[in-house]
Amino acid sequence: MPAPRLLLVEDDPALAELLEFRFTAEGYSVTATADGDEALLLAVEEAPDLVVLDWMIEGTSGIEVCRRLRREKSTAHVPIVMLTARGAEDDKIRGLDTGADDYVTKPFSPRELIARVNAIMRRIRPALAGETLEVGDLALDATAHKVTRKGQVVALGPTEFRLLKFFMEHPGRVFSRGQLLDAVWGTDSDIELRTVDVHIRRLRKGIELAGSADPVRTVRSAGYSLEAI
Amino acid sequence: MPAPRLLLVEDDPALAELLEFRFTAEGYSVTATADGDEALLLAVEEAPDLVVLDWMIEGTSGIEVCRRLRREKSTAHVPIVMLTARGAEDDKIRGLDTGADDYVTKPFSPRELIARVNAIMRRIRPALAGETLEVGDLALDATAHKVTRKGQVVALGPTEFRLLKFFMEHPGRVFSRGQLLDAVWGTDSDIELRTVDVHIRRLRKGIELAGSADPVRTVRSAGYSLEAI
DNA sequence: AGCCATTGTCACGAAGTTGTCACGAAACCC
DNA sequence: GGGTTTCGTGACAACTTCGTGACAATGGCT
Incomplete structure (x- = not known):
């Protein structure tokens, strides 16, 4: 390119x-x-x-x-x-x-x-500027707004997409629910912390693939992170 | 530090x-x-x-x-x-x-x-990159919230993680139960001193590894310390 | 308006964690 | 050695935290 x-x-x-x-x-x-x-x-x-x-x-x-x-x-x-x-x-x-x-x-x-x-x-x-993030078997094309897992296109809602994008920009790092709210929803959002859990679940469901482990790691009492499986 | x-x-x-x-x-x-x-x-x-x-x-x-x-x-x-x-x-x-x-x-x-x-x-x-604490064969990555012993990932509960992190920030130094309560639980906690013993035990159990000595040292009538084995 | 996808919240159960205690072992002191 | 202090350990009930299904509200789209 x-x-x-x-x-x-x-x-x-x-x-x-x-x-x-x-x-x-x-x-x-x-x-x-x-x-x-x-x-x-x-x-x-x-x-x-x-x-x-x-x-x-x-x-x-x-x-x-x-x-x-x-x-x-x-x-x-x-x-x-x-x-x-x-x-x-x-x-x-x-x-x-x-x-x-x-x-x-x-x-x-x-x-x-x-x-x-x-x-x-x-x-x-x-x-151009083809921002394709890659973590493990996940690939995210920000410009095309597309996510693939092992080459297979997966469908995600807008929020799940932003959430995954943020995770892929900082792979392996653990973020608290508050940090995720700030980063994905915006600093001035007034949203329940537990709502993050629900979107984590929707993200997990979206990218799940038979035979592959879940790359989203729950760190109890700390938050979540995306692991490069 | x-x-x-x-x-x-x-x-x-x-x-x-x-x-x-x-x-x-x-x-x-x-x-x-x-x-x-x-x-x-x-x-x-x-x-x-x-x-x-x-x-x-x-x-x-x-x-x-x-x-x-x-x-x-x-x-x-x-x-x-x-x-x-x-x-x-x-x-x-x-x-x-x-x-x-x-x-x-x-x-x-x-x-x-x-x-x-x-x-x-x-x-x-x-x-920062120098974020992984290392003491002896132990390594702790605070951002990824991960602990390894001789390269092997070990699972710790939240309190044990904080306890180990504190020890690794001051390797070799002996802390009384009261000091550990202040540092790990917070100064305003109202917790039995002996509870520290239990968490020390859980930490020991978490990081134990066949063939390796226990890096957590008990100093009788003084407290505990983490030694670089 | 009607449909549909998305979203934020909640309630409930499951799973993990925590502080405390009791008891025995070990170390210490005389 | 006997008594005392200190520590290790297993058990456990109370408590947190997390996963999940459901649901109503929202807003775009036809």
Whole structure:
């Protein structure tokens, strides 16, 4: 699976450097430029999978770059995420109108931008960022929302899916009912601790397989954990 | 329990000396440096549990040190507390986003910094890799809630588990029944001293292994201790 | 509206755990 | 050695904790 390519058009050097680092860490192959005209060239030459484009840049303006990217046949389909200054509602509308797929208003946390980019990536290239967690004979594909046990697809409810996903992100570790409520239901949920038991049972029932042991371990008076059988 | 190691990266000599003194008094084992490049070396060699990192330092900049610490596999998980000069929101966000776990803006009181470091230590420590206690042929993994003797998993009840954990945190030391009640049952428990004997017996029974001696030592008229066989 | 999947809660029984005691063995003191 | 103190051990009843089936409420979907 080749790393998804990303073209970053941003003229604030500090922000550009930060974003380049973060996106690289996220598994993207990043090409960065501060100039609008250069961005158009790179968009053709590098054939990026996605463009992150600052509205206010040197050379050709962001909106103009966006427009030309859409007009050019080879880049017309490439998703674009715009970075716009806060409050510029007009810009937002114009941006989306011009063909941007999403926008993020400054100031933003890189985390947010990455989340949006990842979301678009998943939409465009479902096989990408293919978060498949594997623990024992269990495999979970977060993007496809699919769980398999020994290759066989198993059906889980939404809550059971999140519960299993959380367990698979921390295999072997024991979590109390309270911790599971925080992680799976949210910190501000007002739910009975024992409700966790019920969902554990539903999860167990969902992933049970004749001839295979139960990977969900009950640790009395402590909580539950997922074991790599 | 070994003293938590702390790497202090600060180029103001007066502040560095003050913090080193305070953190040492707080029970940390402190390594200090004023240079960013040296910090990266020390972070690998000393394997600190936590790094306190000034944003503005000589050599490599704080944010760059932070970034590299995160990139290096052996230091990627080490919590970082940044010291930022300005109250600039940008720096804060950038710092946290680069992987810092917390930040403190100058000027700050050493008390505040120590409080934050302690807080992170409490939060991170139980999840650190050095989480498996080892005494003799016994190993205890608190996060997985598992005990092994010579590699073989042994089953213990909740109280026996806590009792053994406490013993393993202070190997070789003799504790009276009263001390054990305080430590394992809680200071406000109203339990017969002799009850400890029963749990000692259950612990012994749980970890007994043919061919191996009993690591739990009875010290007549004093209490019990766990010996590294 | 009607259907269906999902969800949170409860009640009950099963299974595991705990604190206490009684009794005997062992260690200690003179 | 006799008396005393301290500890090991089996038993047990009270107590926790957990698994499970049932059920009503919710909310999406047709």
